[in-house]
Every structure is written in C-alpha cells, then in structure tokens.
Amino acid sequence: MNRNILITGGAGFIGSHVVRLFVEKYSEYRIYNLDALTYAGNLENLSDLESSSNYTFIKGDITDENFINALFLKYRFDSVIHLAAESHVDRSIKDPLAFVKTNVIGTMILLNAFKNCWNTNFNDKLFYHISTDEVYGTLGEIGLFTEQTSYDPNSPYSASKASSDHFVRAYGETYNLPYVITNCSNNYGQNQFPEKLIPLFINNIINDKPLPVYGDGNYTRDWLYVKDHAIAIDLVFHKGKQGNTYNIGGFNEWKNIDLVKLLCEQMDTKLNNEKGTSEKLITYVKDRPGHDLRYAIDASKINQELGWKPSVTFEQGLKRTIDWYLDNERWLSGVTSGEYQSYYQKQYNH
Numbered sequence: 001m002n003r004n005i006l007i008t009g010g011a012g013f014i015g016s017h018v019v020r021l022f023v024e025k026y027s028e029y030r031i032y033n034l035d036a037l038t039y040a041g042n043l044e045n046l047s048d049l050e051s052s053s054n055y056t057f058i059k060g061d062i063t064d065e066n067f068i069n070a071l072f073l074k075y076r077f078d079s080v081i082h083l084a085a086e087s088h089v090d091r092s093i094k095d096p097l098a099f100v101k102t103n104v105i106g107t108m109i110l111l112n113a114f115k116n117c118w119n120t121n122f123n124d125k126l127f128y129h130i131s132t133d134e135v136y137g138t139l140g141e142i143g144l145f146t147e148q149t150s151y152d153p154n155s156p157y158s159a160s161k162a163s164s165d166h167f168v169r170a171y172g173e174t175y176n177l178p179y180v181i182t183n184c185s186n187n188y189g190q191n192q193f194p195e196k197l198i199p200l201f202i203n204n205i206i207n208d209k210p211l212p213v214y215g216d217g218n219y220t221r222d223w224l225y226v227k228d229h230a231i232a233i234d235l236v237f238h239k240g241k242q243g244n245t246y247n248i249g250g251f252n253e254w255k256n257i258d259l260v261k262l263l264c265e266q267m268d269t270k271l272n273n274e275k276g277t278s279e280k281l282i283t284y285v286k287d288r289p290g291h292d293l294r295y296a297i298d299a300s301k302i303n304q305e306l307g308w309k310p311s312v313t314f315e316q317g318l319k320r321t322i323d324w325y326l327d328n329e330r331w332l333s334g335v336t337s338g339e340y341q342s343y344y345q346k347q348y349n350h
C-alpha cells in the first residue's frame with residue numbers, strides 16, 4: 001500500500017532514527033519530515049538520505065496554523081507520526097510556556113489539520129502520537145507503569161505531554177479520529193543532543209569537565225536504545241490497535257549514579273585512560289526541582305500483542321553510543337558551540 005506519511009520532529013534525536021527506518025525500509029511510502037530545526041534539530045542526522053526519492057524535508061513550525069493547514073491541503077497526509085516537541089525537562093523548568101506552545105498547541109493544530117483534511121473519511125488513516133512515561137509521574141521503590149496507571153505529571157514538560165495525550169484521546173472519542181499513542185521510557189543512542197544525561201556526560205568526559213550528578217544520584221530511569229524504540233514505532237504504526245496506548249521500555253532500570261559509573265568505566269577503556277580517571281569528574285550538584293524518583297515501564301502489552309522486545313543489552317547499546325560520539329567529534333563540536341554554551345552556563349553555573 002502506498003502511503004503519504006508526515007513525520008514531525010524528524011531532524012531530532014528519535015525522529016531521525018524513525019525517518020531513517022521508514023525511508024530505508026518502505027520505498028513505496030512517501031516520507032515527509034517536518035521540523036522547525038530548533039536547537040535540537042539537526043539535518044546532519046539525515047544528510048545521507050537527502051537524495052532518496054521517497055524522502056522530502058520541510059522546514060516549518062507545528063504552531064503555525066495557516067502553514068500546517070496549507071501543508072495538509074497540499075500533501076493530504078494519510079498518516080502522521082508526531083514526534084516534534086520541546087523535550088528537555090530542565091528547559092521546561094526555566095521556560096514552561098515554550099512547552100505549552102509546541103507540545104500542546106502544536107499538537108492541537110496538527111490534530112485539527114488532520115481532522116479537517118479527512119472530515120469523517122478516516123479509512124486507512126492514522127494519527128500516531130509519540131509520548132513519554134513521564135506523564136505517569138513518579139514511582140516509589142517498587143512497581144511499574146502500566147497502560148492503566150493514572151496520569152500524574154510533575155514537571156512542566158510532562159504536564160505538557162500529558163495534556164497533548166489527553167487531546168489526542170479526546171479527538172478519538174469525540175470525532176472518531178483514528179489514533180494510537182505510545183509512552184516510552186528514557187532513550188539513548190547516537191544523535192542525542194548533549195543536554196541529556198548520557199551524551200552530556202560523554203562530552204564532558206571527552207573535555208575533562210565535571211559530571212554534574214543531580215542530588216544524591218539515587219534516581220532511577222529505565223533506558224532503551226533508540227533504534228529499538230524506532231523498531232517499536234514501526235510495529236505499532238503497522239499493527240497497533242487503533243485507540244490504544246502502548247508502553248515501551250527497556251526492561252533496564254539503572255540508578256543514575258550506577259549508570260554514570262558504568263559510563264565512566266567504558267569511557268576509560270575506550271580512551272585508554274587509567275582506571276578511575278573519569279569517575280574523579282563526578283560532582284554532586286543541586287537537585288532538579290520536582291525531580292521524579294523512579295520511572296520503570298511494564299512493556300508486556302507491546303511484547304505480548306506485537307512481539308516487540310529490546311534487541312540489544314544496555315552494555316552493547318552504551319558501547320555503540322560511546323563509539324558513535326567518539327567517531328563523530330565534528331557533529332559533537334558543531335552542536336556544542338553557540339547557544340549550547342550559554343545554556344550550559346545558565347544551567348550549571350560554570
């Protein structure tokens with residue numbers, strides 16, 4: 001079947017892996033990558049796809065209603081995979097309104113454009129909304145997030161994502177808009193902007209800078225290799241049940257401090273450093289306000305219904321990630337010049 005698929009946020013971290021998978025795997029689909037190229041978007045992530053005949057990049061902002069409506073009139077996308085978002089919790093604490101604009105209003109504008117384009121003729125159409133496990137709030141020492149867990153967001157970022165999830169669901173109930181939502185845990189891998197824990201710490205180790213661990217470091221996240229997330233998105237897009245939510249996770253919980261120590265160990269091996277060199281850079285700093293203690297996903301629904309499970313271990317994925325950042329220093333220095341420097345100063349005060 002031919003499809004006209006709009007992928008939003010395709011120049012970002014996860015989006016670039018999703019665009020690559022779809023362009024390379026489905027030559028019969030036309031893939032349109034819409035991205036505003038904010039600080040987090042980088043076309044270098046996809047430069048080798050530019051000449052692919054089934055791929056088009058469109059620079060544009062999902063909050064620009066006239067532009068988005070005109071785009072739907074022009075291309076009549078039968079499917080949307082919506083990843084564009086402001087995605088960093090620390091930035092949401094400093095500037096919450098930017099998160100409401102893109103994550104809530106931007107999603108609404110896409111939903112309206114999709115609805116108006118197809119009216120009630122939704123046969124073979126799909127609006128696939130990519131969301132996060134952070135909408136569920138925080139866990140204590142035990143338990144897992146399931147698809148039935150109540151929403152309880154704690155940061156402006158997670159509140160904006162929760163709100164967008166609710167609107168997608170509400171459009172399904174009210175207008176029969178065909179949708180699916182996935183809520184995924186922490187991703188890591190190549191192309192991730194170095195404001196997030198793993199690439200930030202890799203970059204700091206390369207540059208012999210302190211590794212700022214928030215609070216006591218005893219916060220837990222469930223880590224998933226980004227290519228495994230892209231594979232899950234492909235599966236849900238093609239086989240997920242409309243009107244359903246699927247949780248996606250790595251079955252891979254780590255306390256931040258343990259993860260950072262493993263990262264230091266792997267970096268020392270790779271850089272031929274004396275054992276313990278990178279660990280000396282660990283510096284405990286002021287905690288993130290409203291810091292969620294623990295996230296952990298029960299991914300048994302997607303596992304049982306669609307047969308998905310992660311394909312790489314954390315040690316393998318982390319090694320691949322480190323190798324990629326060390327092999328792509330030009331990419332890394334490109335994204336850490338300019339705006340990054342002033343962000344870093346404000347966030348970490350040095």
Ligand code: NAD
Pocket residue numbers: 008009010011012013014015034035036037038039040041042060061062063082083084085086087088102106130131132133161183184185186187188193
């Ligand atoms: P990212 O910040 O790396 O990329 C976001 C992309 O969206 C960038 O290319 C940016 O230019 C684009 N964008 C931002 N505002 C836009 C706008 N107004 N119009 C058009 N494009 C815009 O984010 P990511 O980590 O790749 O996350 C992608 C999606 O996955 C987000 O919806 C996020 O909430 C969700 N998610 C992320 C993770 C994670 O661990 N990174 C986990 C679960 C879910």
Ligand code: DAU
Pocket residue numbers: 087088089090131132133134184185186187195196197198200212213214215219220221256288295
């Ligand atoms: O759970 C999914 C979410 O994972 C996604 O929805 C978000 O888009 C993504 O950014 C990520 O959110 P986190 O806040 O969990 O990721 P981050 O990499 O910012 O932080 C991971 C943990 O590391 C968290 O407990 C905070 C801590 N941390 C982070 C940074 C940047 C530090 O200790 N020091 C740091 O400098």
